[in-house]
Amino acid sequence: MGDETLLDGVTITEAASYGIYGNVADFVVENCRVVDNQQYGIFAQNGDVSIKWCEVGNNGVHGIYHTGKEYMNITQNCRIHKNIGHGIFAVNTTPILQNTIISENGSVGESTFGVLIVNPSYEPVMYNNTIVYNRKEGVSFTDNGTTIDPNDKNWPDIQNCILWYNNSGGMQAAGFDANTLPQYCCIYNPADPNGTDYTLNARNNFSGNPGFAYSDPNNLHLAYNSPCKDRGNPYHTINDVGLSDMDGEERIVDNRVDIGADEICSCDEDLSEDDIRHPLDWDSDGVINNIQFGEFSRAWLSCEPNFPGDPNNWNPVCNLDKTGNSEHKIDLGDLAVFCEDNPQVWLWRACWEQSRMNFIQTTLYPMIGGRESMMSMREFVFPAENLSATEQTKKSIEQQILKMEEAIDFLEKIWLGEPNIQEEINPEDWQEFMKAVYKGLFELQTQNVQVE
Ligand SMILES: [Ca+2]
Ligand SMILES: [Ca+2]
Ligand SMILES: [Ca+2]
Ligand SMILES: [Ca+2]
Known part of the structure; x- marks a missing residue:
């Protein structure tokens, strides 16, 4: 990618190394499928990158790799799945992730995460993502702080996310406490293995099952009666969470955002279970x-x-x-x-x-x-x-x-x-x-x- 370029509406597949590559370039990728490439789906260093409405899947290494101090990676309304490495790997840069599905990334025996964030320049933001079925933890975070204060870390701001079915029933997050850092999230807790506890903790998280409509990891729509409905941050507006959910449907229905990348649709006044599944x-x-x-x-x-x-x-x-x-x-x-x-x-x-x-x-x-x-x-x-x-x-x-x-x-x-x-x-x-x-x-x- 050249500097200040846009790639829109293209399928990129079976590349020998990178599906999309950028170095010292700001670029935008929209409405693209970046799938089945032998190494990285999207590889970007030293540039601001925006990725919207894209599928990044089945790539041989990481789905999205982004590195370079002070740069941003905005990923919105995407599906990042089945990559052999991490779904998203951000080193020194700052990821902003919204309305995105990150699922089934990683491979057996490897420390591969849904999202791996290392030493971000600023506080990463993750709102309304569905992070599920990844081989290891859904989100892994490490930050060695600043040279003056190693404890001065840019903790991620994680809200309205689903973190379930990752890490074969183990912890869903690495490098931070999944119970106390995120807010308004649905997070699996190994202490509640059947996912029956819907009580909110002090940060408004619960560990109960998110209630997907289908058991197929390829379809992560919420069921009609999902407990994630209307349980996101009640103060969030479209300025925080965007205009559209993963389907292109209204992001906030019934005056309160749902948890995860899906908002239960409002297309039918008498919405019932058979409209969804x-x-x-x-x-x-x-x-x-x-x-x-x-x-x-x-x-x-x-x-x-x-x-x-x-x-x-x-x-x-x-x-x-x-x-x-x-x-x-x-x-x-x-x-x-x-x-x-x-x-x-x-x-x-x-x-x-x-x-x-x-x-x-x-x-x-x-x-x-x-x-x-x-x-x-x-x-x-x-x-x-x-x-x-x-x-x-x-x-x-x-x-x-x-x-x-x-x-x-x-x-x-x-x-x-x-x-x-x-x-x-x-x-x-x-x-x-x-x-x-x-x-x-x-x-x-x-x-x-x-x-x-
Ligand atoms: Ca809602
Ligand atoms: Ca929806
Ligand atoms: Ca019959
Ligand atoms: Ca069908």
């Missing part, structure tokens, strides 16, 4: 789309082991209908649940995912405009009740045939119209699957003829 979103990315459908189709017509039928490809998560004939099998009963409209399954979207898309479209890349128009299942759906035995008696077979034809129309459309589906699903699997659906239709038509 769906049990069928198996890959935790906030949408139920062709990826889940691919999994579903692979399990199509498989049976639970020890039941008559084909046990190959059996996947219990796809057994959505566990009643009647469908109890031990992945069949049309399960497909019907998958296609259900109320509450929506297919094309369900978490509110935070929706916000993120809106934020990308309106704030980050307004020129791109709307992405896909949402394909509504409403027009194509065949609801589950049409397939249950009781409903079959009520609704005419003709109606079922109609619904089935609509479903087939829908399925053919997603196969031809969704650009990714053909990568996700093996065409032979799809053919098998469609054959079975057509067979279902044929059986209905035969029944219909018999009735007539």
Whole structure:
């Protein structure tokens, strides 16, 4: 990077040494992915560096390395994860970290931390970060003070942060007392191993479990009823914590900032648990789309082991209908649940995912405009009740045939119209699957003829 330069909207990957390198240069990196580089993600010395809305992950050494007395490193709304060394390593410089996820950094047997701060020039500031699942302590701090007074240290100002699941159940911080230095934080305490204690200590920290919506370390959204909601510093304003949380959603909702990088969204007045998390979103990315459908189709017509039928490809998560004939099998009963409209399954979207898309479209890349128009299942759906035995008696077979034809129309459309589906699903699997659906239709038509 040259002095006073900006890098915006770029993926930098598989560099032999540094993804981004700067020396005696002030620079800004925004909206970039710096991933899978063989050594450092971002390496900067002797310059002020600002990193916003970036992913820095899977790099062979540290995610961000910054050195040089009197310089600042501002990292906001980033995700720094799975780097082999430290997530962030700041030597002599002053890190300012906000609304950032620092997770799964470090490697076995190494003293690698989420954030390592050494001899900062000024007091480091860490507000609203989610620092979790790092190999060793989430934050490590050392400062040898000044030549006049070795005890004159620039202690970090840590507020509204989550420090949990780091260091395999050990201490979450090194070089300072995790209970008495931070404020308004949720910090795991080995003395409360189950994380059940929500009493605030003198610094307003608690050790209870942060309550993430998903157990997947790749998705660190707070659950609807997380104890971190509205527990950050009540005096903090957007001047302290910024305008946006990690999703691009409002940083302060309900007049008080939440703890961690996520603010529980306000997009829906009747916000409920299903707006944040769906049990069928198996890959935790906030949408139920062709990826889940691919999994579903692979399990199509498989049976639970020890039941008559084909046990190959059996996947219990796809057994959505566990009643009647469908109890031990992945069949049309399960497909019907998958296609259900109320509450929506297919094309369900978490509110935070929706916000993120809106934020990308309106704030980050307004020129791109709307992405896909949402394909509504409403027009194509065949609801589950049409397939249950009781409903079959009520609704005419003709109606079922109609619904089935609509479903087939829908399925053919997603196969031809969704650009990714053909990568996700093996065409032979799809053919098998469609054959079975057509067979279902044929059986209905035969029944219909018999009735007539
Ligand atoms: Ca709040
Ligand atoms: Ca959020
Ligand atoms: Ca998903
Ligand atoms: Ca089933």
